[in-house]
Amino acid sequence: MSSKSYPLRLPENLLKLAEIRSKEERVDKSTALRQLMYEGAENYVLELIGKGRLSIGRGAEILERAPYEIYRLAEEKDVDIGATMEQYKKGKRIAERKIEAEE
Incomplete structure (x- = not known):
């Protein structure tokens, strides 16, 4: 994952939350902030997919994950994104068989 420096003002309560997380997770405050931001990004991507x-595929690209991980994440967070993990697996098996048959 690439990163880029960005100047940003953060609310005091978010900094306090990051401090709590850094103690709980035993990570530095910057890592705790990145984790909180990434969790928010995951939730927002799932929301956009659901709508x-x-x-x-684009959501997976943004989060730098495989599409099946998006299905798993949606299942974990109990978010309806239209298709289920089982439907995804079934579609993948069908596509693989079709590719094998063409070879």
Whole structure:
């Protein structure tokens, strides 16, 4: 994952939350802040996918994950993104068989 420095003002309560997390998770405050931001990004991507505003493939690309991980994440967070993990696996098996048959 690439990163880029960005100047940002953070609310005091978010900094306090990061401090709590850094103690709980035994990580530095910067890491705790990044974790909190990434969790928010995951939730927002799942929300956009659920609304049909973002494809699963694009969401996976943004979060730097495989599409099946997006299905797993949605299942863990109990978010409806249209298709289930089982439907994804079934579609993948069908596609693989079709590719094998063409070879």
